[in-house]
Amino acid sequence: AGIPRDRPWLLATVHRRENQGAALDGVLAALAVLAAEAEIILPVHPSPAVAGPVRAALSSRPHVHLLSPLPYAAFVALMGQAAVVLTDSGGVQEEAPAIGLPCLVLRAVTERPEGVAAGNALLVGRDPAAIVAAARRVLADAGLRAAMAEPSLPYGEGGAARAINDLLLGVARSRAAPSSPRSSGSWSRSAVHHQ
Template sequence: MFLLVGGTRPEAVKLAPLVLALRARGCVVRVVATGQHMRLFDETLAAFGLVADVRLGVLEGARTPAEVLGRLVPVLAGLMPGHKAVVVQGDTTSALGGALAAHYAGVPLVHVEAGLRTGGPEPFPEEMHRTLIGQLADLHFAPTAAAVAALAAEGVAGERVVMTGNSGIDALLWMHARLRSDAALAAAAAAPLAGVDRRRPLLLVTMHRRENHGAGLDAVLAALVVLSDGMEIVLPVHPHPSVEWPVHAALAGRPGVHLLPPLGYPAFVWAMMQATLALTDSGGVQEEAPALGLPVLVMRGVTERPEGLATGNARMVGTETGAIVAAVRGLLMGEGLSAMAEPTLPYGVGDAAGVMAGVMVERFGRA
């Protein structure tokens, strides 16, 4: 029996294909929802026809990573006995909690999306989380050659590392195909964008990173005020008060700006399919946009996903107001837009979950 631990929407996106691949091979899989982002986690699983087998209710009122971790580890530790392996994904507090609980219980730990590194303290606390998980994991599923190299540089033995591609691309390509073939699903996914003026360019914006709270966010919002005069801006607003309140204060009611609640997975993929370009500090969007031929501007100073930069589908712009405005307007004027809009697959071709499931069955057995 395998135990998969997750709590955020990106974790649900990237773990769902693995759940399906393991169950298709006859494996018994239990999915634990930590409650870090319960509604978004549940809704995303549902898009793949899945539900969590265990839903924890211990995070009510927890606001900081320390509070989340302190509550999760003891509860997760009690779920560990009887499992062949525990799987965590990425770099969230839920992932670190699952990793610590598995290590304390002596249960083998599998890390999906292992080996991503910036080489510095940012992003905080994600870089710390994934580096610590890398020290605890028994099996590392690295998405790219760069991730494999980063693990090797940290002394992780080669037999513990498998390059798999990114299961988020599995999910994206599957949902993209469904949206193109299922008219009812596409209509439901398109509904949140009903008020968008399609005669103007569409800028899809996502921002939530802790390092961008405060002055960085204020600078981004100032750029969006300027850019809203010439284009439509769709911004699903992260519910964290440090994001939600400043965003609404700066942009609510402004013509051309569409402040939406967090979108379900089909709706967000649909929004990427319709957008002219994306402006983001999200790791997942950096991976997804190149596959769709969506040019992406990254509002960060460093990235653990350099592959999109190397293919030319992504550019780093930071959070300075003038730099963001200049980059967006330059692309809209055709400065390199066609090259950035060429679809590429630097993060895998959509078969990662099958590779992972095959390795897990070989190493741990099915039941």
């Protein structure tokens, strides 16, 4: 609401402990630079180690929109309107490829490399110059942006719960089934009478 639509929207989230302190200052410096070219939308994490520096660095910047934390559905709806997401969130790294949102990962390493391997995400780190360069490249290169925006499901297609349920029901049914007849090697009365 009230965010201009004549410029691209860059959605940003940052909250990890590894991105606090000097690392957070670098990410915020990059977002301040990018605000000259795009609308920066940042739901602010409530942690004082994040909220204080974010508000100090960006609250007075034009084209920066600091939001309160959003309910999940509202955040996903916002993702659907953004041109790029810059994030250190593992969950956002998983969701962005599914909805076709190019994702710039603000971490040195990620435990979710599948999005990078699928081409939906780029691991850009926390250096301000690298963040700015990656965001500019994705915004300027329509071919790259289109490739990154091709929806994919690198983390699975959502059928795991059904497969587990079917497996458990199959095991439960097999245990509830009547016992099978005894094998020929087992003792029975008839075998005793024929000896």
